[in-house]
Amino acid sequence: KVYQITLIPGDGIGPEVTSAARKVLAAAGVVIDWEMVDAGAGAINKHGTTLPDETIESIRKNKVALKGPLTTPIGEGFKSVNVQLRKTLDLYANIRPVRSALGITFQHKPIDLVIFRENTEDLYAGLEYEIAPGVTQSLKIITEKASTRIARAAFEWARQNKRKMVHAVHKANIMKKSDGLFLDCVRKVAKEYPEIAYKEIIVDNCAMQMVMRPDQFDVVVLGNLYGDIISDLAAGLVGGLGVVPGANIGDEVAIFESVHGSAPDIAGKGVANPIATILSANMMLRHIGEGKAADRIQAALVLFLAERKHLTPDLGGRATTDELVDGLIEKIKML
Ligand code: NAI
Ligand code: MG
Incomplete structure (x- = not known):
């Protein structure tokens, strides 16, 4: 089965952490035809707005989206893109599971x-x-x-x-x-x-x-x-913003995203922790009925974190985003 899902890479570390999540889902054997759309500060040059109509249309059509964090430019007359998205699509419930089961506490x-x-x-x-x-x-x-x-x-x-x-x-x-x-x-x-x-x-x-x-x-x-x-x-x-996932759910549509923002202080350095976005993608897998793949990723993550190797700086390690992802994918392949 091929799923069609909207992907908003987002601003700052958004593209880094969402591409990490895509690699992990692919490694777990979930085939997704990602529909890439823009939103946030990065959309202004191309579309003249932080929230293009085609982005909303794509999410309405696919009903499910994975999203990176968005930067709302301050003081330039822009409304918060996240607030706009949640209100436009009536995503009334923001669900954030906080667990120390991953071993970081x-x-x-x-x-x-x-x-x-x-x-x-x-x-x-x-x-x-x-x-x-x-x-x-x-x-x-x-x-x-x-x-x-x-x-x-x-x-x-x-x-x-x-x-x-x-x-x-x-x-x-x-x-x-x-x-x-x-x-x-x-x-x-x-x-x-x-x-x-x-x-x-x-x-x-x-x-x-x-x-x-x-x-x-x-x-x-x-x-x-x-x-x-x-x-x-x-x-x-439980380890900070780098590890906590989230979902924005309405009666029609659901958008999955981490709790953290675009982290401009570390953007582009390749050291962002992708775990929050990977776990958000995992919530998305359960939502679309791919619970088994989600369980496998979750189990791999627990194994991976238990070794305390290849951790990003926010978790006290020295690994890059890519090294963390490679280490995690190795575990997924073992399960
Ligand atoms: P932030 O979450 O971007 O950063 C807070 C601190 O946590 C920073 O030191 C950052 O480096 C660190 N951090 C966050 N995520 C991390 C990760 N994955 N790995 C390692 N370290 C991480 O919050 P801040 O600085 O208040 O906001 C920055 C921008 O993000 C603002 O423009 C804000 O509006 C936007 N934002 C967007 C959200 C969204 O799109 N859902 C949510 C929160 C903020
Ligand atoms: Mg917040």
Whole structure:
């Protein structure tokens, strides 16, 4: 079977890490006809926009995309491309599994939590105003519809994957209306899943708890901004942004991408860690029904990391992206 999938190489380290992921999928025997399209800062010269129509059309047609990080030029009147993509395609759930099973961890107890971040509203609605000289306002939009569907996505995933607990993260003690509505919605959904324990935690306490006792978390559902911050924090517990994958899921379309950005500080040097993108591609394989290939890549990665050889600098090694990929592919071939 040949799959047709959209590929957005992206900016900065994007082309390096997405081409690494393509090599790994090919080595695992998955045949993909990649439809390459542009987005981000790199698309401006060719298309005059950071998000060309043909990119959206390709994703709508193929329903699945793998994406590198995109740079949004600051202060030139460009809206965040990522936010635009997620809103245009209604990719309301951003799912980020954070696991220490790969063997990289600074904690004693294993970490295996999954973050469900609302992806379409909150302070990311982009409604910002200067209401008087020296006075600005950003609007935090929270709706019943978006809060309910991210809650349902989290609980549904928890049920299907036999997870035991969902935490809702909030600051409803201060933002009584907006975070209050979010909590009301999650509570209602929680009642439909009596077999799953439900807890609420205030976001600042959540940050501390996640550092001190991350093993108490299982599935975590958050609004857009808290989700952004807490997922980077969680990534830091298991080896950093170089190893945490993600998926942006809607009812029609899914885009798979790592949590990290375009890393301009290391772009073009050939030392970016491709594992986050490889694991994102793995989530994509499970999504399209290639679970066996995903299992094989995952197993190879565990073997590979256990040797502590060919690690990129962010993981304390001296290997290049290519050396890491070659080492991983060697393991895939052995399995
Ligand atoms: P970043 O994630 O690009 O970098 C943060 C730090 O982590 C840097 O020191 C970087 O070198 C390191 N890092 C990130 N990924 C790595 C990898 N795979 N291997 C090794 N080291 C890695 O975050 P930053 O600097 O805040 O953002 C840079 C640009 O990326 C901005 O333009 C931002 O808008 C964009 N961005 C895009 C995202 C996306 O497309 N999904 C997500 C986050 C940021
Ligand atoms: Mg982020």
